[in-house]
Amino acid sequence: MLDRIGLKRGDEVHIADASLELHAGSMNVLLGPTLSGKTTLMRLMAGLDRPTSGRLVEDGRDVTGLGVKHRSVAMVYQQFVNYPTLSVYENIASPLRVQGLPKAEIESRVARAAKLMRLEPMLKRTPAQLSGGQQQRTALARALVKQAKLVLLDEPLANLDYKLREELREELPRIFAETGAILVYATTEPAEALLLRGSTATLREGRITQVGPSAALYREPGNLDAARVFSDPPLNELALTVSNGVAALADGSRLPGDGALGALPDGAATLGFRADAAAAAVAVGGDGRDPSHPAFPGTVAVTEISGSESFVHIATDAGLGTLVCLVEGVHAFEPGDRAEARLDLARAFAFGADGRRIAARPAAAPRREPVPA
Amino acid sequence: MDSRVWDNRAWLFVVPVMAFVLFSSLIPMMTVVNYSFQDSMGQNSFFWNGPGWFQNLLDPTTAVGARFQGALLRNFAFSFTVLAIEIPLGIAVALCIPKSGWRVGAVLVAIALPLLIPYNVVGTIWQLFSRTDIGLLGVALGRSGVPFNVTQNAGSAWAVIVLMDVWHWTSMVALLCYAGLKAIPDAYYQAARIDGANRWSVFRNIELPKLRKVLVIAMLLRFMGSFMIYTEPFTVTGGGPGEDTSFLSIDLVKMALGQVDLGNAAAYSLVYNLITLTVCWMFFTYTTHADSKDVA
Numbered sequence: 001m002l003d004r005i006g007l008k009r010g011d012e013v014h015i016a017d018a019s020l021e022l023h024a025g026s027m028n029v030l031l032g033p034t035l036s037g038k039t040t041l042m043r044l045m046a047g048l049d050r051p052t053s054g055r056l057v058e059d060g061r062d063v064t065g066l067g068v069k070h071r072s073v074a075m076v077y078q079q080f081v082n083y084p085t086l087s088v089y090e091n092i093a094s095p096l097r098v099q100g101l102p103k104a105e106i107e108s109r110v111a112r113a114a115k116l117m118r119l120e121p122m123l124k125r126t127p128a129q130l131s132g133g134q135q136q137r138t139a140l141a142r143a144l145v146k147q148a149k150l151v152l153l154d155e156p157l158a159n160l161d162y163k164l165r166e167e168l169r170e171e172l173p174r175i176f177a178e179t180g181a182i183l184v185y186a187t188t189e190p191a192e193a194l195l196l197r198g199s200t201a202t203l204r205e206g207r208i209t210q211v212g213p214s215a216a217l218y219r220e221p222g223n224l225d226a227a228r229v230f231s232d233p234p235l236n237e238l239a240l241t242v243s244n245g246v247a248a249l250a251d252g253s254r255l256p257g258d259g260a261l262g263a264l265p266d267g268a269a270t271l272g273f274r275a276d277a278a279a280a281a282v283a284v285g286g287d288g289r290d291p292s293h294p295a296f297p298g299t300v301a302v303t304e305i306s307g308s309e310s311f312v313h314i315a316t317d318a319g320l321g322t323l324v325c326l327v328e329g330v331h332a333f334e335p336g337d338r339a340e341a342r343l344d345l346a347r348a349f350a351f352g353a354d355g356r357r358i359a360a361r362p363a364a365a366p367r368r369e370p371v372p373a
Numbered sequence: 374m375d376s377r378v379w380d381n382r383a384w385l386f387v388v389p390v391m392a393f394v395l396f397s398s399l400i401p402m403m404t405v406v407n408y409s410f411q412d413s414m415g416q417n418s419f420f421w422n423g424p425g426w427f428q429n430l431l432d433p434t435t436a437v438g439a440r441f442q443g444a445l446l447r448n449f450a451f452s453f454t455v456l457a458i459e460i461p462l463g464i465a466v467a468l469c470i471p472k473s474g475w476r477v478g479a480v481l482v483a484i485a486l487p488l489l490i491p492y493n494v495v496g497t498i499w500q501l502f503s504r505t506d507i508g509l510l511g512v513a514l515g516r517s518g519v520p521f522n523v524t525q526n527a528g529s530a531w532a533v534i535v536l537m538d539v540w541h542w543t544s545m546v547a548l549l550c551y552a553g554l555k556a557i558p559d560a561y562y563q564a565a566r567i568d569g570a571n572r573w574s575v576f577r578n579i580e581l582p583k584l585r586k587v588l589v590i591a592m593l594l595r596f597m598g599s600f601m602i603y604t605e606p607f608t609v610t611g612g613g614p615g616e617d618t619s620f621l622s623i624d625l626v627k628m629a630l631g632q633v634d635l636g637n638a639a640a641y642s643l644v645y646n647l648i649t650l651t652v653c654w655m656f657f658t659y660t661t662h663a664d665s666k667d668v669a
Contacts, residue, residue, distance in 0.1 A: 043563075046567060048563060048566060048567070068566050068567055068569075069566075069569050073567055074567065075563065075564065075567050077560040077563075077564070078560075079558055079560050081558070081560045081561050081564045083578040083579060083582075084578075084579075084582040084583065085578060085581075085582040086578060094568055094570070094578075095567075095568040095569065098568055098569040098570060099569070139564075142568075
């Protein structure tokens with residue numbers, strides 16, 4: 001458990017008031033952009049650094065400032081970190097040798113970890129003779145074999161190719177869950193946080209902005225920071241000025257269908273929506289539009305085609321910035337084409353000037369709620 | 374279909390370099406080769422001597438052969454002594470250099486100072502330093518009763534020359550190692566800390582393997598430097614006492630310029646050159662071999 005952990009170096013705040021509760025056997029994702037403090041937070045959890053404020057409690061025992069030597073921690077990094085001259089077997093065995101376990105115990109544990117990580121044929125090789133994926137699996141086996149209470153995975157799959165990443169992402173939570181360890185997994189990718197299930201904490205500039213079950217947090221971000229971190233492609237944002245319940249856009253025009261947002265308090269607000277809440281369409285103009293789907297005409301700037309879907313970036317005529325819209329399938333929107341972004345207001349979030357969600361948006365079409373793992 | 378146009382005019386660009394190399398190395402080198410197979414009675418008249426000089430040189434029972442063998446063994450002994458001290462010492466110094474902060478610059482400059490001093494000045498400094506009448510080291514040792522005299526005692530002369538080389542060149546090894554150490558990602562140290570590894574195993578299993586390539590380069594440079602050393606020991610001891618610090622280069626200069634024994638000296642320098650090239654080649658194949666294994 002982390003109780004308002006903080007880390008300052010000089011005047012620089014690295015981590016501010018981070019509180020988290022981590023349970024044995026759970027998967028916890030730290031989601032945030034580079035330099036948001038994921039690694040720093042992990043170092044604090046591991047006991048590699050000492051927090052300048054707050055407490056670190058493990059099983060009811062205060063372990064704040066207790067060095068990593070006296071903790072039960074394993075960590076895997078984005079770089080493939082192994083001892084270069086030792087064989088794969090010796091690499092995996094190294095933490096056990098330090099612990100001074102009997103030989104037979106070491107052998108059986110290494111054999112089991114090697115089997116789980118499918119490293120059995122490579123045990124005699126040195127890391128330099130392995131592929132990147134095998135090197136990382138060696139590092140993972142080293143973490144696994146230790147049977148630590150706390151396993152920290154710092155973007156462990158970021159340097160692997162896509163196929164291997166999918167494979168290991170699938171296996172990792174399962175393999176480590178069997179050890180009953182607290183699993184902490186840092187990533188910059190929203191999709192990875194969702195795929196890993198468990199719970200997610202979004203980070204921004206050394207602060208935890210929101211914590212919750214990953215899927216629920218994705219669906220209902222509580223503040224602008226969390227929504228931004230948990231959106232890929234980036235969250236579309238429209239600045240609003242609300243007076244007497246009427247929402248005006250930056251160009252002064254009224255946001256069509258603003259009633260659908262519910263009662264907005266007066267003042268500045270931000271309307272945030274993900275690409276999947278906006279559809280791109282060839283501009284048709286005219287009337288007869290659904291008021292809950294305001295349209296923003298503009299010019300196509302870029303189209304990113306991923307195969308099953310296309311992201312169309314539309315530069316709005318009204319100077320409201322570029323909006324990213326999701327279109328299913330491959331769509332040949334060429335840069336310079338006229339198009340409009342049709343926003344589904346029911347799936348947009350309104351945030352107040354302080355960044356908090358303000359209006360509860362009207363209930364979306366009923367969906368089956370997946371139970372967070 | 375091969376659509377490439379063959380135009381050999383590009384070779385013209387290489388001509389100036391070829392000409393320069395020809396005049397600066399090849400032609401002087403060929404005169405040496407010339408001398409090594411001929412003998413002269415003066416008046417610029419030469420006659421063929423075949424491999425005579427080489428046979429002479431490589432036969433330790435002849436006077437020249439004995440001289441060459443002595444100098445060669447001394448030179449190897451010197452190189453190995455110097456490497457055995459400078460490499461471990463350089464690593465140790467590199468490990469002590471701070472990794473960040475304002476002290477880094479100050480320490481690096483201080484360490485690099487000996488490297489900036491010209492060879493003959495280094496020699497002069499140590500020559501004066503070890504004099505028994507006015508030198509700080511010489512006088513101090515003399516007063517404390519240690520038998521020390523560079524001009525009469527071979528042990529003293531060797532000690533001073535080795536010490537001088539260590540003082541002059543350990544910095545280079547240290548700087549190379551420091552660069553190598555800086556290149557090790559922090560994650561390795563963290564991983565070792567989490568594993569609970571002690572300082573020694575961090576050094577043994579992380580730092581030393583990661584420094585391997587740098588160390589091979591440092592060893593090559595220091596071997597070459599010490600194997601071809603001339604100015605510094607010559608300034609301090611002049612090759613003495615007797616022949617005790619006459620390394621190959623010193624002996625060769627004596628033979629060629631002092632005794633004008635051109636035939637022997639030419640053979641001497643060619644064999645010397647060949648030894649240097651061979652060692653260079655051995656290091657080169659070793660490093661490229663290590664590269665192909667790609668030590669991470």
